Amino acid sequence: MNLCGRRVKRLRIGFIGCGGIASEHARRLASIREAELVAFSDVRLERAKALSAKYGGRAYADWREMLNKEPLDVVFICLPPFAHGDEVIIAAERGVHIYIEKPIALDMKLAEEMVRAVEKSGVKSQVGYQLRFAAGVERAKKLVEEGVVGDIGLVVGMYWCRFIRRDWWLDRRKSGGQLVEQATHLYDILRWLCGDVKRVYAEMDRIFYRDLKEMTIEDVSGVVLRFKSGAIGLVSSTIGAVPGFWWFRWSIIGRDAMLECEEPNSLRVYYSSHKPLRIEEFREVGRDPMLLAELDLINAIIEDRETRVPISEGAKTLQLTLAAVRAAETGKPVTLN
Incomplete structure (x- = not known):
């Protein structure tokens, strides 16, 4: 795609968690030319397979295996609050940009670890406060x-x-x-x-x-x-x-x-x-705030700028x-x- 007068690659996107909110994100991302859905992971493999069958890409039961095997540009973390662990930290260490649903954690210790990892790595982050x-x-x-x-x-x-x-x-x-x-x-x-x-x-x-x-x-x-x-x-x-x-x-x-x-x-x-x-x-x-939040992350990656809701903002809320x-x-x- 030609964006702002220059050729850019499509960003390879994977999912951690494939429930209802992940389906909403995937549906919108599928309409964005700069986005390519390549991998889905969920502890219930059938849910990952369902999104994979609909949008393409591979299905995994283990998100760590997905990150090891897939050269992702962006990961969408769509987990229930209690299920958040070290996904953000590991993704950031690998240089993978992050979209994470709110709330980012249930305690400030984990939230602050996430913020430090993202800021240390320099990856872009967006929290789902669309x-x-x-x-x-x-x-x-x-x-x-x-x-x-x-x-x-x-x-x-x-x-x-x-x-x-x-x-x-x-x-x-x-x-x-x-x-x-x-x-x-x-x-x-x-x-x-x-x-x-x-x-x-x-x-x-x-x-x-x-x-x-x-x-x-x-x-x-x-x-x-x-x-x-x-x-x-x-x-x-x-x-x-x-x-x-x-x-x-x-x-x-x-x-x-x-x-x-x-x-x-x-x-x-x-x-x-x-x-x-x-x-x-x-x-x-007819404005779709969720779609705009996704586009903001994608454009922030392409243009090397900050997103509207970086993970530090998610931690403050x-x-x-x-x-x-x-x-x-x-x-x-x-x-x-």
């Missing part, structure tokens, strides 16, 4: 950086759904809970838009699913954030809301404007310092969500380093 590529989020980022919003004072977010799955997700030791595994998308967006958090306090409980004895995760949570900028944040999450509806919403109140997002590809801007008050509606229909869980467990505010 909503940073949503149109409404991008628009908000631009307005914040240009100073249109002014000093931010209050940030409010909600992640409400009716969602339950009877597998590893119910076990906090394996998933981290709703806040760490699912609502983490919302925390990442608020971090990206409003800056890092210095202190967090939280309450969480299991109220709606008390009959599920095997369930150890929360089904409701409320979190108070104190951003380093001085802004205050309030975030609520639940998996006990209305069936068939998925509320992923946030608002940012600044001195000069308020931003309101009711779905990631749209944004409403209230220019509160204007007289008369002006309200702007922004919406982009993990640190925030783990701190919120720890605050809820201890009943005390937690200060982040």
Whole structure:
């Protein structure tokens, strides 16, 4: 393919983990001319074979064997949180670029080892916080950086759904809970838009699913954030809301404007310092943030630049969500380093 006036090779891509999210990535990557799907690995070999049969390439039951045998350029790590181990470290040591699904780990020790390995090797990395590529989020980022919003004072977010799955997700030791595994998308967006958090306090409980004895995760949570900028944040999450509806919403109140997002590809801007008050509606229909996140990694490799969500950013969002869980467990505010 000719890109930016020069000939580039197709990037050879392999997968570690071939479940549902891997299928979503593979479907999109198959449409990208710079990408070539060459290998799939999963402990359940039949899943690797299914993707191999659909997209080509070889199937493996052992990802280490795949890395030994395949000259990969990129590896997509699509594992459940509890299954993360040394995949990132070994891939980085081999010079293989990395796309890893969130959360990148369930403890900061492993997350920090991942960050060190990636930064030492110089490979590109992208974490699956693809909503940073949503149109409404991008628009908000631009307005914040240009100073249109002014000093931010209050940030409010909600992640409400009716969602339950009877597998590893119910076990906090394996998933981290709703806040760490699912609502983490919302925390990442608020971090990206409003800056890092210095202190967090939280309450969480299991109220709606008390009959599920095997369930150890929360089904409701409320979190108070104190951003380093001085802004205050309030975030609520639940998996006990209305069936068939998925509320992923946030608002940012600044001195000069308020931003309101009711779905990631749209944004409403209230220019509160204007007289008369002006309200702007922004919406982009059909944008695919996951595809854009994949393209960002591929172009970062080709152009030798940074990605939008390098693994260091994934570690920072993990640190925030783990701190919120720890605050809820201890009943005390937690200060982040």
